[in-house]
Amino acid sequence: MSLFQLTARRLVSQAYCGLKAAASKKQKVCSEMARPSSNMADFREVFAKAKHIAIITGAGVSAESGVPTFRGAGGFWRKWQAQELATPEAFARNPSRVWEFYHYRREVMLSKHPNPAHIAIAECERRLSKQGRSVVVITQNIDELHRKAGTKHLLEIHGSLFKTRCTNCGNVAANYKSPICPALAGKGAPDPETEEAVIPVEDLPQCEEDGCNGLLRPHVVWFGETLDPDVLTEVEKELDICDLCLVVGTSSVVYPAAMFAPQVSARGVPVAEFNMEATPATNRFRFHFPGPCGTTLPPALARHQTEIIS
Numbered sequence: 001m002s003l004f005q006l007t008a009r010r011l012v013s014q015a016y017c018g019l020k021a022a023a024s025k026k027q028k029v030c031s032e033m034a035r036p037s038s039n040m041a042d043f044r045e046v047f048a049k050a051k052h053i054a055i056i057t058g059a060g061v062s063a064e065s066g067v068p069t070f071r072g073a074g075g076f077w078r079k080w081q082a083q084e085l086a087t088p089e090a091f092a093r094n095p096s097r098v099w100e101f102y103h104y105r106r107e108v109m110l111s112k113h114p115n116p117a118h119i120a121i122a123e124c125e126r127r128l129s130k131q132g133r134s135v136v137v138i139t140q141n142i143d144e145l146h147r148k149a150g151t152k153h154l155l156e157i158h159g160s161l162f163k164t165r166c167t168n169c170g171n172v173a174a175n176y177k178s179p180i181c182p183a184l185a186g187k188g189a190p191d192p193e194t195e196e197a198v199i200p201v202e203d204l205p206q207c208e209e210d211g212c213n214g215l216l217r218p219h220v221v222w223f224g225e226t227l228d229p230d231v232l233t234e235v236e237k238e239l240d241i242c243d244l245c246l247v248v249g250t251s252s253v254v255y256p257a258a259m260f261a262p263q264v265s266a267r268g269v270p271v272a273e274f275n276m277e278a279t280p281a282t283n284r285f286r287f288h289f290p291g292p293c294g295t296t297l298p299p300a301l302a303r304h305q306t307e308i309i310s
Contacts, residue, residue, distance in 0.1 A: 036273070036288040040300065043287050046270050048304040050133070050244035055121055056260055057139045057146070060249025060275060064115045064294045067143055068108065077101050077190045086222045095215060096199040102218045103180060104188030106161050110178055114149035117248065117293040122150035124301040130309065136238045140250065140257050142220050155234055157227055157257060159220035166207035168214025181205045227256065239264050245271045249293045252281035261285065274300070
């Protein structure tokens, strides 16, 4: 079993999605390491030789498409933050309120489009696949903008806004209906003065499997829930074989995803961070490129002069 697998299994058994890990002595030692390079020419040399590239993305990528993050100051929907609504307990108490929140998010996402960072990643994947090289995107985002941009090899570790899971039979299905059910039409406005819809459970999204009619929930990983072990297994496989890792638009504080790139770096694989600012993990990486991902990433992933395209 790899170093990554051992650490991943240990953390997943302890941590839940959305929890931040306390700083350890090891992290403090890492913070004293040499500062990472911002030399794009050096990164491009590493990129040109890489055969298996893993790209880990977070909310910073989607923020440049105008997607609300619901984190930090001002990150409220009505009077609640995501942490108060995106939990199994909140759904059990008030499924109508939680569905209003997710209906709003789904409708917002239908008006959003991939930005240059999403497009650069998808184009890079298409181009390198013709050269026998691979790109995998491991995303914490649930908005499917990578999919919209054309990314094929995509691991959505926190699920998708556009999938549902039945609370009765467990069936998972893609769902792009707008609105997702008639009772939610025109509902979900984020203004704090908005009157709550109080939709009866039987009028909320229902399972369409024969004879089920169970209440559907968003197929996303909520606070207090562990990541899908099958998805984690796929992540492990990709990170074990990658020879270059990019961390794009993520704060590197939400576990277990925050440990992915540091574990890759620990086995000597180059890691490049593209983010607006430094993160707690920055000094553990070989490269750091500050600024908007939509500006820094396209030139980093553009065709290298040594590439041969048939």
